[in-house]
Amino acid sequence: MRALAPLISVLLLAVACTGSDRDDGFDGTVRLGAALSETGGFAAEGEDSRQGYDTWVRWVNEEYGGIRIGDARYRAEIVYYDDESNPDRAAELVQQLIDDDDVDFLLGPYSSGLTRAASAVAEANGVIMVEGNGAADTLFDRGFRNLFLVATIATDYTRSGIEALAAQGAQTAIIVHEDTPFATSVAGGARHHLEANDVEVLALEAYPEGVADVSDLVARLGEFDPDVFVGGGHYNDAVLFLRSAQELGIRTDAMLITVGPSNPQLVDDLGVSVNGVLGPTQWEPAMAYEGSYFGSAADYADYYESLWGERPVYQAASSTAAALALHLAIEAAGSLEFDDVREALQELDVETFYGPIRFDDRGVNVAKPMGTVQVQDGQIVVVAPTAAATGELVYPAR
Structure with missing residues (x-):
């Protein structure tokens, strides 16, 4: 067949x-x-x-x-x-x-x-x-x-979100990412953009592709108590991170997760626990x-x-x-x-x-900036960059 x-x-x-x-x-x-x-x-x-x-x-x-x-x-x-x-x-x-x-x-x-x-x-x-x-x-x-x-390109996924958070006073962050090419590129870019905006990176950790439980990683949020948590992965990873954080009662001032917050399905799947979560977006209507x-x-x-x-x-x-x-x-x-x-x-x-x-010589579209959205009262709101924003960033979100 x-x-x-x-x-x-x-x-x-x-x-x-x-x-x-x-x-x-x-x-x-x-x-x-x-x-x-x-x-x-x-x-x-x-x-x-x-x-x-x-x-x-x-x-x-x-x-x-x-x-x-x-x-x-x-x-x-x-x-x-x-x-x-x-x-x-x-x-x-x-x-x-x-x-x-x-x-x-x-x-x-x-x-x-x-x-x-x-x-x-x-x-x-x-x-x-x-x-x-x-x-x-x-x-x-x-x-x-x-x-x-x-x-x-992946290294710029978190740039506008990190710049917006730094402007609101964020000072520390941890980065946890799936050990895949995309998520590793996102994490490397996030570290660069955090440091460029004087946000201290307290930890950067990778986890294997396809894991079904990230509770131990999320629990470490309580140990570091960063202002910003950056999670790099795909939709299933966003669900795992947010469910674990809710179950453990852990929330940072900002959670910036690469894939998921821009998808209305995440709100349908997890409800009010998604409110305040940030995510990069290539595009929004x-x-x-x-x-x-x-x-x-x-x-x-x-x-x-x-x-x-x-x-x-x-x-x-x-x-x-x-x-x-x-x-x-x-x-x-x-x-x-x-x-x-x-x-x-x-x-x-x-x-x-x-x-x-x-396209540049590599074949990469160098003309389009990345946006950042935040889930606010169940709605996906563009909060960065300023030229594309349809609402104000809520920070801290906890």
Whole structure:
């Protein structure tokens, strides 16, 4: 049955995106491929990412009129496989997308670990991959020519939040992070930004990937009693940290956790214990970003909600932006040739609903700053940077 999955995905998307009639005036098809987590530890984020990609597919086919290459218009399709949240499986499936499914380009998986594995295969085969959810700095230290990231790099995830907390008087912090490329990059960046803002780092500790109990780590908060706790990981880690803190009755003046606070699901899962918690965000519907494609951030959020019945989290918006960047590069190149599209990506400079996109020589979007949100009375409020803020930072939060 696994071999049938990509074919089923393509057929379902073709029907969803172009109606029941295949003779719809398109001159051909641009086929993209993505290994995404439908199962395993990243299943929640994988679903958000897939909905983000599918939002672009629906929009480009139904609203925009297809990818325009010269005078021709091409239908967009995406072939998906479940990478099972496993890097080895992701690498295997990307090779399958290239060899068996004959995709034109690749979109990235969720997480830096999976992106590392998948992009290595893409690079070895000379196939372009554009992604929005693998932000570890080490991904872009390998000299790859075919990997492009629309999101803000991991070392800057906590910058605006730390600057805001320091301005409010925070003086000490501890950092606890998952021992993965993304979380390690976030932690290294957090340490740099804390020290740059004269906040003393009392401890920096890593824990193994996939742990189910962090109570011992959280208990150490009581020993250090820092002003700020920085937690680096993914959604499941945020749930573990906050549940353990609640059970142990421990709360710092500020908790800044990399993934989770920007997702409304966290409030649904944990209730009032989330109030006051801070988190970085690549994007929020309230941000004042706007472009010629999808309109404003709020317009994009409304369109996304019309398709999926829920507001988009930033992982979804990052995925849509990745697909959009590739789409715009194809149109600028007027070609599906890798060299032409790669050059167009390197020259891309565009304002979008997601923010500005402009890649440096590494393939990193250096134009977009990172935002910070805080959960206030169950609502997600942008509190930093000042230019993007929709509310005031509450500090201390305990």
